[in-house]
Amino acid sequence: xxxxxxxxxxxxAKRGQDVALRCxxxxxxxxxxxxxxxxxxxxxxxxxFQNEAQLDKSGLPSDRFFAERPEGSVSTLKIQRTxxxxxxxxxxxxxxxxxxxxxxxxxxxxxxxVT
Amino acid sequence: DAKTTQPPSMDCAEGRAANLPxxxxxxxxxxxxxxxxxxxxxxxxxxxxxLKNNETNEMASLIITEDRKSSTLILPHATLRDTAVYYCIVxxxxxxxxxxxxxxxxxxxxxxx
Numbered sequence: 001x002x003x004x005x006x007x008x009x010x011x012x013a014k015r016g017q018d019v020a021l022r023c024x025x026x027x028x029x030x031x032x033x034x035x036x037x038x039x040x041x042x043x044x045x046x047x048x049f050q051n052e053a054q055l056d057k058s059g060l061p062s063d064r065f066f067a068e069r070p071e072g073s074v075s076t077l078k079i080q081r082t083x084x085x086x087x088x089x090x091x092x093x094x095x096x097x098x099x100x101x102x103x104x105x106x107x108x109x110x111x112x113x114v115t
Numbered sequence: 116d117a118k119t120t121q122p123p124s125m126d127c128a129e130g131r132a133a134n135l136p137x138x139x140x141x142x143x144x145x146x147x148x149x150x151x152x153x154x155x156x157x158x159x160x161x162x163x164x165x166l167k168n169n170e171t172n173e174m175a176s177l178i179i180t181e182d183r184k185s186s187t188l189i190l191p192h193a194t195l196r197d198t199a200v201y202y203c204i205v206x207x208x209x210x211x212x213x214x215x216x217x218x219x220x221x222x223x224x225x226x227x228x
Contacts, residue, residue: 004158033215042202042218043159056215091158102149104216106158 002026004107006092012113013082021077021110025094032075033104034067035091043091049075082114119203124223127197133190135222137203140184146207148179149216150188152199159202159218162188193226200224 005024013019025032031050035043036059045059051072060067064083069075079086089111093104120138127133139148150162163170163177165186170177176189190197202221206214 035216035218040220042200042220043216045215045217048215059215093158102147102164103161104159106160108156108158 004092004094004105006090006107006110008110009108010111010113012115015084015114016081018078018080019082019112021079021090021112023075023077023092023094023107025073025075025092026096026105027073029094029096029105030072031095031104032069033093033095034075034077035093036061037089037091037109039088046077046090079112082112084114087112087114119205119219121201121203121219121222123220124225126225126227127190127193129194129226129228130192133193133197133224133226135188135190135201135203135224136185137188138185139203139205142183142205143207146205148177148183148186149204149206150175150177151202151204151216151218152197153202153221154196154199159216162201193224195226195228198224198226 007022033048034046036046037043047067048056049069052069064080066078089109091109093106095104147164147166149164151159153159163172163175165177165179179186200221200223202218204216
């Protein structure tokens, strides 16, 4: 079946621009996570949704970062007034509440470059 | 979640077993050991997880020491497609809600001909 998809795959933004990154989780998956991965580092948690509820946003680095999942399926990560330090790969993952609960399925990521 | 320590890199000849170690000396009783891998330009992929018993699936085997302070991921017959960064992650078990994964820097496994 279809996996987690993310769009765009690559995004170049000028410093100060706003960007929106989209995540389409696996159909029916209740949980959705966003991670940020800097070059040469492991992914770092940003935020977590259970259905449409954002239950944990402790990893968002600043108030310029905002995530939503209004209908409990597609999610958007928005970064306002982008800075060079925002350059990274942004990964989305989803998981179900069934027998595969422990497994998070990751998308391919969006590579954001801020110039 | 407990902290994990992994070697930064390892090499393995194709067809041989790859044994990737992980130390997690501060693991607590309700924490599981997970392994994910990340092939270049892809998102991480779940491999296996375990609590205290050894586990095996179609991808790999997980050996956890009796004191649970360390574990080893075994790829029995490594292929070039197994070249990736392998992450060992310790995380509390199912509590009714999903929980984040805390990645370290992992082990970069290079499989060679």
